[in-house]
Every structure is written in structure tokens, then in C-alpha cells.
Amino acid sequence: MPKPDLAIIVAMDRHRLIGTHGRLPWHRPADLKLFRHLTEQHTVIMGRKTFESLDAPLVNRHNLVLSRTLSACEGVTVCRNLPEALVTAWRIGEPVFFIGGRTVYQKALDIVETLHVSWIEGDFSGDRYFPDIDFTDWLIMEERDDEGFRYVRYLKK
Ligand SMILES: NC(=O)c1ccc[n+]([C@@H]2O[C@H](COP(=O)([O-])OP(=O)(O)OC[C@H]3O[C@@H](n4cnc5c(N)ncnc54)[C@H](OP(=O)(O)O)[C@@H]3O)[C@@H](O)[C@H]2O)c1
Structure with a gap:
């Protein structure tokens, strides 16, 4: 039976920060556009x-x-x-995207095959972080720079 197409999509800074006071810590319209492009017509x-x-x-x-x-x-x-x-x-x-927050990412990490990460540039403060993750367990399949972030698609090894 083929594996279900499950993915995480997240924007985080280099410290794995994802949220502050129930919101995103940054304003990155290009990242929101990418999020919409990747998830539209699918299940979140x-x-x-x-x-x-x-x-x-x-x-x-x-x-x-x-x-x-x-x-x-x-x-x-x-x-x-x-x-x-x-x-x-x-x-x-399918496909199915886990779109956060931390508690959902924590559970999803055990079952997804794909990670879409927008690595946000800049320094921010906040109160929610992506779970600890060993990126050596993941292959980089695609990466490119965008406005204020770097997009990387990872596949679980
Ligand atoms: N940077 C990003 O890409 C990104 C993406 C998404 C969110 N965020 C940020 O993350 C923050 C919110 O994340 P969070 O971790 O605080 O909360 P969250 O994961 O969005 O929500 C937590 C709530 O979800 C429910 N829940 C989670 N796992 C569940 C399970 N297995 N079964 C049943 N219910 C479950 C529970 O709701 P009940 O209490 O109702 O049971 C739990 O209190 C915000 O700041 C948001 O802006 C950032």
C-alpha cells in the first residue's frame, strides 16, 4: 500500500521560533503567498x-x-x-498538510515524510518553538531564496 502523502509546513527562524502571543512573530507576505500556493485545494x-x-x-x-x-x-x-x-x-x-502549532508539529513529526520549511531571516522574540529536530535525518530536495526567507523542502531519509 502506498504511503499517505503527509507533510508539515512551517515558518521558523534560526532558533526554531514559530509564534508569539498567539501570532506569527514576523510579517512576510511572500511566505504567506507560498503557504497559500502549496496548500490550496488540499487538506490542512x-x-x-x-x-x-x-x-x-x-x-x-x-x-x-x-x-x-x-x-x-x-x-x-x-x-x-x-x-x-x-x-x-x-x-x-491527500495530500495533507500539518500547519501547526507546536503541539501539532510535535505529533506530526513522527508520521510525515515531507517538511516544507521557510527559514525566516531576522531576530525575533516569542513563546512558541518548533520541536527539536535532527536535520541529519532529512534530505534536502529543494531550496531557494525568497523575500526575507529561504525555502527548503526536506524528505525523511
Ligand atoms: N510559524 C508557523 O509556521 C506557525 C504555524 C502555526 C502556528 N504558529 C504559531 O503557533 C502558536 C500556536 O501554537 P500552539 O502550539 O500554542 O497551539 P496549537 O498547536 O495551534 O493548538 C493547541 C491546541 O490544539 C489542540 N490539540 C493539539 N493536539 C491535539 C490532539 N492530538 N488531539 C486533540 N487536540 C489537540 C488542543 O486544543 P484544546 O485545548 O481545545 O483541546 C491544544 O490546546 C501561535 O503563536 C501561532 O501563530 C506558527
Whole structure:
């Protein structure tokens, strides 16, 4: 049976910082554009706090929100645990992107094959970090510079 197409997509700085006070620590329109380009028409799985950081569900995507506390919510499918989210995602169709935050990335790291990382340039402060990761376990498949960040696509060895 072919492996499901599961990926993480994240923007982080060189210290693995991803968030501050429930928001992104930086303003990088080109990275948001890349995020939209890679995830549109696909399924995204996010934690409840990341969902609450958005103005609305992400358009042109199936939005799955992991939460044990959130009630049903228009425009998203609430999933009570990761297996439920995966079954729901596979019913909708692959590929599936885990889009954060930290708690979701922590679980997803064990099961994804692909990492899309935007390495954000600059110095920031914040309170949420991507989990510790050994990049020697990952092959670089693609990399390029963009406005204010470097995009790298990794494949698990
Ligand atoms: N730089 C980036 O690429 C990026 C991407 C996404 C988010 N962020 C940032 O990250 C921060 C938010 O991340 P966070 O780690 O604080 O929160 P989060 O992962 O977005 O949300 C955590 C919540 O998700 C639910 N959850 C997580 N795993 C679950 C599971 N296995 N089963 C059921 N529910 C689960 C729980 O909700 P309940 O408490 O309701 O049960 C948990 O409290 C913000 O600052 C955001 O801007 C950055």
C-alpha cells in the first residue's frame, strides 16, 4: 500500500521560533503567498490555538481543527484526536498538510515524510518553538531564496 502523502509546513527562524502571543512573530507576505500556493485545494490540519489565530477558516482548503474543547464551528471540521483527523483527511483525499502549532508539529513529526520549511531571516522574540529536530535525518530536495526567507523542502531519509 502506498504511503499517505503527509507533510508539515512551517515558518521558523534560526532558533526554531514559530509564534508569539498567539501570532506569527514576523510579517512576510511572500511566505504567506507560498503557504497559500502549496496548500490550496488540499487538506490542512491545525491545532485549536492556531485556528483561533486566523481571521477565518483558510479558503479553498479543507480545514481540520484538532481540539478536545471546541464546539462545532462553521467552515471547519473539529477532530478530537489525531487518528480521527487522519481518517477524516484520508476520506477527503491527500495530500495533507500539518500547519501547526507546536503541539501539532510535535505529533506530526513522527508520521510525515515531507517538511516544507521557510527559514525566516531576522531576530525575533516569542513563546512558541518548533520541536527539536535532527536535520541529519532529512534530505534536502529543494531550496531557494525568497523575500526575507529561504525555502527548503526536506524528505525523511
Ligand atoms: N510559524 C508557523 O509556521 C506557525 C504555524 C502555526 C502556528 N504558529 C504559531 O503557533 C502558536 C500556536 O501554537 P500552539 O502550539 O500554542 O497551539 P496549537 O498547536 O495551534 O493548538 C493547541 C491546541 O490544539 C489542540 N490539540 C493539539 N493536539 C491535539 C490532539 N492530538 N488531539 C486533540 N487536540 C489537540 C488542543 O486544543 P484544546 O485545548 O481545545 O483541546 C491544544 O490546546 C501561535 O503563536 C501561532 O501563530 C506558527
